[in-house]
Amino acid sequence: MQQEAYTRETEQVEKEQLIQLVGFMIGKEYFGVDILMVQEIIRSTPITAVPNSPDFIEGVINLRGSIIPVIDLRKRLNLLKIKDKENKEKEDIWIIILDVEGRTTGFIVDMVTEVLKIQEDSIESPPEIVSAGLKSQYIRGVCKIDKRLLILLDFNRILLLDEIKKLKDVD
Amino acid sequence: MIDYSMLQEFITEAGEHLDEMESDLLQLEVDPENRDILNDIFRETHSVKGAAEYVGLEKIATLSHHLENLLEILRQGKISVTHNIIDLLISARDRMVRLTDELDRFNKEKTEIEDILKLIHGYSGEDQLPEEKAENSTSVDDTEPEAINLDDLEQEIDEKIENENSNSDEIYEEDYDSELFGIYLQQLEEIISYIQTQALQLPDADNSEEILDDIVKKIESLRSSANYMGYESLVNIYKKWIDEIRDVQEGISLGESVSFHFMKDFTDKIVSRFPKLKETFSEKTKERPKVHDHISEDTQALQETIIEADSTENDEDLDFDDVIQNELDFFDDEPEEREPAATQEKDDINLTLDDEQKQDTDSTFDEGSIQSEKQGISKKDEDIEVIDLSEMELLIDDQKLYDKLDKAFDSTAEGLMDPVSVKLDEELFSPVDVTHVDPLPDKSFSEPSVQNLDKSGESVEASFFETQTDQPVSENPEILETEAEITPGSTSSEIPMEKTETEEASEPPEKIIEHRQKSVFGERLVKQTLRVDAKKIDSLMNQVGELVVSRAWFSQLFNEMRDFQQYLKESMSLDKKEMKQVRGLTFRLSEATVNLGRVANELQEGIMKVRMLPISNLFNRYPRLIRDLTRETSKKVELKIKGEDTELDKMIIEQISDPMVHILRNAVDHGIEPTDERIAKGKPETGNIILEAYHESNHVVIEIKDDGKGINPETIKETALQNGFISREEVDQMTPKEIISLIMKPGFSTAGKVTHTSGRGVGMDVVKKNVEKLNGTLEIDSRLGKETQFRIKIPLTLAIIAALMVRVGKDLFTVPLANVEETIRIFYEDITTIEGVEVIYLRNTTLPLIRLSEIFGISSMEKDHKKAFVVVVSTGMRKVGLVVDSLIGQEEVVIKPLVDYLQENSGFSGATILGDGSISLILDVYELVNLTIGNRLRQLGLGTFQGSTSQLGDSEKHSIKKKLSTSTIH
Known part of the structure; x- marks a missing residue:
């Protein structure tokens, strides 16, 4: 009995644990990524295009001496483009540098909003269809914040090598 | 139990010993009577054994132990060294290599050793019952002067x-x-x-x-x-x-x-x-300037002194011994008085202490100081027994002894004994201390002693080494602490001064010089090496790369400043006074830049040197290869090695090894003729293969030359024509050298007929590709019936390359200079199209063109539509012209890898950061050409596949096939 009570208690504690997310926008969608994965966020740095690479790879950047690939998250996720915004994008971009299992990669997003604290247990498994044609396989979970739906992305999946290579071959 | 923490250390160390052993064994094969080589082999075996026992590797330890026994028998001359025995030794050595290899991969020794042990017993067993007297006369050790x-x-x-x-x-x-x-x-x-x-x-x-x-x-x-x-x-x-x-x-x-x-x-x-015996049973080397020798020297000298100490004679030499003996006695008596019970204790530590102390006693004393002692000490204790020394040592593990010794030190320091004696006393213990504090190389501790104690310091290292390899000392924590306290304080700071004083006071100048020389020699003996994780060096290398980039940045700033100065002068029309300030700033900036450049250069060179290893590391692998290759044939081949001191990046050494094996194997298999054939041709019976390395500006050249039958260009020509590698017109224009180079074409040698007739070129394309991967080049030259020469030219390092910067559109690309043949300027009107491929005529040959803007999908910004720049690059056999917008210049760039998914099949081998922080992609010319061919085929449609490949090289064919198969899979 005691044991059970104890387990329940620890479960409670675990569930109450907060996680911190970095929130960002792509178009009208609201996304989040665990703050522990985020190395830094940079704005407007020259990106060198790599010819013959998949189109979602924007190019490479020089991050203090390291050469880091930059992926356009919108293209990678096949999100719809908002036409009038595209021109602005070039001048005013946000790159979130993430450490995805040791692979430092930059992701271009429209805007980084804020750091959020959410409770671990408020994350729900993704619904079948979210919106804007986003495939549920890239989603770790969703969570409601102020009536908005925050989508937690699974960056390991997004960076899955085989898939990138396949996409490249299709190109 | 295997001590896994030590395993990696063991694998590297044993690997080195086994490598040495291999080359020594091969030498022994040539010169079976050479005792020194045998001694070396013995010593190497012993080192492996010691290390294996220490780490707890049963099989290697057993095998090396038995091997050691066999070697001992050989050393004693009871069995003469025959080819069979060398074969056995080599196979035993190989087995050990295999075992270490297994350790590396599986963390355990897998292969059995019984079969080899049996063979070893077969030899060593014969001599199980040697006659005593015969032994007496045969095994007089020539290192023992007494005998x-x-x-x-x-x-x-x-x-x-x-x-x-x-x-x-x-x-x-x-x-x-x-x-x-x-x-x-x-x-x-x-x-x-x-x-x-x-x-x-x-x-x-x-x-x-x-x-x-x-x-x-x-x-x-x-x-x-x-x-x-x-x-x-x-x-x-x-x-x-x-x-x-x-x-x-x-x-x-x-x-x-x-x-x-x-x-x-x-x-x-x-x-x-x-000590003398120990030397015989373990290291018996005199020639090699290694730590062991130092010990043997010490022990030998000491031995003499101990022996002489026992005698009652009264000549000059005796003083030395008397002094030692006195010191020892002094030590002996005191503790023994108070602590007689401990005398009988015998454990390993004590025995080791005993030995090392003896050695150090010796090394501490140079003749000069002894002479100064001469008058001070009367020859009293004539009935000294040598064994006292060890008996005294038996006390050492007793905590109390240290207190007493400390007291003894104090009292002697106060003048009861001469300063030198004090020194002796203290130094007697310091080496032992070091040994016990940590059986692993503890730099922080042993280094100061080495430096400060001078000669005795050397023996610290020496004895330390000895302990580590020979008999790992069981650690006694109590001892460790006390010893650690005693050593640094008392020995390192004061003693050397005293020593110098005595030296100067008593030694005649020659002796000082002699002494100094000896200590210089000694330092070389204990030359310290550091095993460093290659990653650390790589990261340093990266940092230096950054520095090099910064340097370029500063140069650029300087240029900007100069432009700015010009602008100020012309547009702002500043007066002279104001201009002077600006000019001053520009000048200082230029100076600072030059300075930074120099430091960066030196640092870069320094770091590069860290990665450099003498090429002997590579060359030493080959005598064995040649031996094994010639063993079953009727050929006699001698491998001559030159320039083995030439240094080369370790990474390159690893990567060039296999291609070299290939070339050498070819040279033996197909180059050198069988003995009778050679005699018939009037050539010397033994074929020569010369392996030579030397520097040539920023490159290392490795030449492999054999005096065999050479390559017949006619045969190559015919097979090339038969197999459709090349058209007759092309062949007719080719020089013999170019024709010979055809053997490097992929697939050229795979046809059975080629291998049988020409005999050359098996997998030469692979060799070439490997060399090119290293940004190197491979040339073949041959004179029929006389010789064949392979010339590999590789850059000193992989991390930094010389490159040509080119511009396409607004992007800068980097072409490795190693690939660049020349740059030319062409008129667009000169370009003609052959079967959909743009070519120009360059010195009577056609040069296919690749427009980088086209294949990279970049819109060319060039306004001049009449002319274009072409960088002629060579990818092995094929020359291709890359059409670019403009040439920027030559630069040294640091190669940085791209993410794998960007690098694979992209036509880029990496990227580099330019002076202004922007990124330039480095072209992988080989890949690029393949890629382009793929694109062209796609444009032409797959139906024309057959037709279009006729003019393509075979590599392209292969890659196309590969591409096709991969694309069908997906």
Whole structure:
């Protein structure tokens, strides 16, 4: 009995644990990524295009001496483009540098909003269809914040090598 | 139990020893009579054994142990070194390599060693029962000066000793001198080695009781001679030993299973008491400037002194000994008075201490200081017994002793003894301390001692090394602490000063020089090496790369500043005074930039040197290869190596190794003719293969030359035509050298006919590709019937390359200079199209063009539509022109890798960061050409595949096929 009570208690504690997310926008969608994965966020740095690479790879950047690939998250996720915004994008971009299992990669997003604290247990498994044609396989979970739906992305999946290579071959 | 923490260390260390062993074995094969080589091999085996035992690797330890026994027999000349034995030694060595390899991969020793052990026993077994006297005459150790000129006496005394002679008093009076000691040692050595070989048989032998009886007899003989020499503690050891054997014999008769390991313990124990013997049983090297030699020198000298100390003669040499003996006695007496009970303690630590102390005693004393001592010390203790030294040492593990010794130090320092004695006392202990504090190389601790203690410091290292490899000392935490306290404080700071004083006071100038030379020599002996994780160096290299980039950045800033200065002068029309300031700033900026550049250059060179290894690391692998290759053929081949000191990046050494094997194998298989054929041609019977390395500006050139039959261009030509590698028109225009180069075409050699007729070129394309991967080039030259020469030219390092910067659109691209043949300017109107491929005519050949803007999908920004720049690059056999917008210039760039998914099949081998922080992609010319061909085919449609490949090289064909197959999979 005691044991059970104890387990329940620890479960409670675990569930109450907060996680911190970095929130960002792509178009009208609201996304989040665990703050522990985020190395830094940079704005407007020259990106060198790599010819013959998949189109979602924007190019490479020089991050203090390291050469880091930059992926356009919108293209990678096949999100719809908002036409009038595209021109602005070039001048005013946000790159979130993430450490995805040791692979430092930059992701271009429209805007980084804020750091959020959410409770671990408020994350729900993704619904079948979210919106804007986003495939549920890239989603770790969703969570409601102020009536908005925050989508937690699974960056390991997004960076899955085989898939990138396949996409490249299709190109 | 295997100590896994030490495993990696062991694998590298053993690997080095085994490599040395291999080259030594090969030398031995050429020169079987050479004792020195045999000694080296023995020493290497021993080192491996020591390390293996320490780490707990049963198989390697056993194998090396048995190998050692066999080598010992060879060394004694009981068996002469035959080819069969060398084969056995080599295969044993290979087995050890295999075992270490397994350790590396699976963390355990997998392969069995029984078969080899059996073979080894087959040889060593023959000599299990050597005759004592024969041994006496054959195994006189030439490193023992005492033993040289007293054969008769030796025989006589040996006989007496062997007969368990009891009338020792008589002899004692006649022959109690150094000669006697030499003889005693020799006898000891023989009997111990005899016992060792016998003991090895024990576990397998049926008649173990008989063997044991035999051994007991021998020990008894030893005991009586020890008694006769007056070595009481030794006598005790022998007694214990015999008791132990008797116990075991009882055990055997009762049918119990018994272990014979104690036999080794005892022999080791005894051997360790005699530095001289220890040397014989472990390292017996004089030639090599290694730590071991230092020890042997020490021990030998010490041996002499100890021997002489025993004698009553009164000549100059004696002083040395007296001094030592006095010091020792001083030590002896005091502790013993208070602590007599501990005398009988015998454990490994004590014995080791004993030895090392002896060595250090010796090394501490140079003649000069002894002479100064001469007057101070009367020759009193004439009846000193050598064994006292060790008995005194037996006390060392007692905590209290240290207090007493400390007191002794104090009192001596206060003037009871001469300063030199104090020094001796303290130094006596310091090396031991170091040894015990940590059996692993502890730099922070041993280094200061090395530097400060000068000569004695060297022996610190020496003894330290000794302990580590020979007999790992069991650690006693209590001792460790106290010792650690004593050493740094008392020894390192004060002593050297005292020493110098005495030296200067007493030594004649020549002696000082001599002494200095010796210590310089000594430093070289203990040359310290550091094993560093390659990653750390890589990261340093990266940092330096950054620095190089910053340097470029500064140069650019300087240029900007100069432009700005010009602008100020012209547009702003500043007056002279204002301009002076600006000019001053520009000048200082330029100076700072130059300075930064110099430092960056030096640093870059320095770091690069860290990664550099002499190419002998690579070349030394090949004598074995040649030997193995020629063994089954009727060919005689001699491999000559030149320029093995040339240094090369370790990474390159690893990567160039296999291609070299290939070339060498070709040279032996197809280049060098069989002996009779050579004789018929009037060539020397033995074929020569010359391996040579040298620097050529920023490159290292490796030449592999054989004086074999050469390559016949006609044969190559015909096969190339037959197989459709090339058209007749093309062939007709080619020089013989170019034709020979055809053997590097992919697939050229795969046709059976080619291999049989020309005999060359098996997989030469792979060789070429490997060399090109290293940004190197491969050239072949041959004179029919005379020689063939392969010339590999590779850059010194992989991380930084010289490159040509080109611009396409607004992007800068980097072309490795190694690939660049030339740059030309063309008119667009000169471009013609052959089967959809743009070409230009360049010096009577067609040069296919690749427009980078086209294949990269970049819109060219060039306004001049008439002319274009073409960078002619060569990818092995094929030359291609890359059409670019403009040429920027030559630069040294640091290669940085791209993410794998960007690098694979992209046509880029990496990227580099330019002075302004922007990124430029480095072209992988080889890939790029393949890629382009793929694109072209796609444009042409797959239907024309057959037709279009006719003019493509085979590599392209391959890659196309590959591409096709991969694309169908997806």
